[in-house]
Amino acid sequence: MAIYLDIAQQLKNEIHHQYESGDLLPPEQKLASRFNVNRHTVRRAIDELVQDGLVKRFQGLGNQVTRPAIGYSLNNQSCFTYNLSKAGLTLDTQVLECCDYQLPQDLALRLKLNANQEVLLIKTCRSINKQATTLIKHHLFGVDKEIMSQYQSGSLHSFLKTHYHFHATRGTTRLKARMPTFDECQQLQIGRGVPVMEIHSQYYLIESGELMEYSISISRSDIFEYSVEP
Numbered sequence: 001m002a003i004y005l006d007i008a009q010q011l012k013n014e015i016h017h018q019y020e021s022g023d024l025l026p027p028e029q030k031l032a033s034r035f036n037v038n039r040h041t042v043r044r045a046i047d048e049l050v051q052d053g054l055v056k057r058f059q060g061l062g063n064q065v066t067r068p069a070i071g072y073s074l075n076n077q078s079c080f081t082y083n084l085s086k087a088g089l090t091l092d093t094q095v096l097e098c099c100d101y102q103l104p105q106d107l108a109l110r111l112k113l114n115a116n117q118e119v120l121l122i123k124t125c126r127s128i129n130k131q132a133t134t135l136i137k138h139h140l141f142g143v144d145k146e147i148m149s150q151y152q153s154g155s156l157h158s159f160l161k162t163h164y165h166f167h168a169t170r171g172t173t174r175l176k177a178r179m180p181t182f183d184e185c186q187q188l189q190i191g192r193g194v195p196v197m198e199i200h201s202q203y204y205l206i207e208s209g210e211l212m213e214y215s216i217s218i219s220r221s222d223i224f225e226y227s228v229e230p
Contacts, residue, residue: 003035003037003041004037004041004042004044004045004048005045005048007031007035007037007041007042007045008045008046008048008049011025011031011045011046011049012049012052012054015049015054015055015065019065020065021065021066022064022065022222023064023065024061024062024063024064024065025046025055025062025063025064025065027062028042028043028046028063031045046063049063053066054066056222058191058193058194059193060191060192060193061191061192061193061194064222066222069223069224069225070089070128070223070224070225071224071225071227072224072225072226072227073226073227074170074173074175074199074201074226074227074228089128089129090128090129090130091126091127091128092126092127092130092153093124093125093126093127093152093153093154094124094125094126094127095122095123095124095151095152095153096123096124096125097121097122097123098120098121098122098123098145098148098149098151099120099121099145100118100119100120100121100145101118101119101120101121101139102116102117102118102119103115103117103118103119103139107214111202111211111214113211119139119140119141119214120139120140120141120143120144120145120148121137121138121139121140122137122138122140122148122151122156123135123136123137123138124136124138124156125187128223131189132187132188132189133188133219133220133223133224134188134217134218134219134220135184135187135188135217135218135219136215136216136217136218137215137216137217138156138213138215139213139214139215139216140160140212140213141210141211141212141213142164142210142212143160143164147163157203160212166205166212167205167206167207168203168204168205168206168212168213169203169204169206170201170202170203171201171202171203171204171211172200172201172202173199173200173201173202173228174199174200175197175198175199175200175226176197176198177195177196177197177198177221178195178196178198179192179193179195179196180192180194180195180196180218184196184218188218188220190220190222194220194221194222195221196218196219196220196221197218197219197220197221197224197226198216198217198218199215199216199217199219199226200214200215200216201213201214201215201217202214203215
């Protein structure tokens with residue numbers, strides 16, 4: 001067996017028995033010293049782990065043990081809490097801010113709303129199994145700040161159904177990958193080399209067709225695997 005394949009097999013065994021998802025492997029130079037080989041041989045061994053889906057390379061961070069991706073379906077009925085609860089995951093919500101907000105002119109034009117229209121902005125941080133994974137800005141229309149300040153946890157859409165009898169469906173959704181800001185790294189506990197997925201979603205009331213929510217979510221790209229469904 002080639003030396004790099006032998007090293008890859010040893011690292012695979014260690015990943016299965018000694019590492020948790022999200023852990024970093026030792027630096028390649030340190031592994032080269034441990035196995036008494038050059039760094040190129042270690043890199044070939046790690047290439048095998050990457051191809052097997054056991055490790056991801058992140059510039060500036062290193063080689064990170066991967067966790068099974070969480071499937072997230074983007075369809076007309078999907079919402080964050082429902083999707084993850086359905087997968088049997090423990091979800092926690094932290095409300096970071098609840099305030100009146102004036103839409104930026106470019107966003108108001110995109111949504112075909114008055115440039116000076118005020119909305120209620122709720123910022124949340126969502127955690128899965130106690131690990132922060134997603135930051136969301138909820139721009140809400142037709143709601144009262146005093147009532148919405150009571151929202152502290154659970155599904156925001158369920159809260160809206162209970163207090164306003166709102167029933168919504170997903171409209172246009174836009175996705176893009178980008179590098180995180182410093183603040184996002186701090187909140188999501190990731191390195192600057194780990195990309196995030198930014199998702200812009202519109203939700204419309206089923207009965208009237210009016211815009212209920214415009215949300216912007218920032219999620220760790222190493223956590224979710226998105227599927228877009230009709």
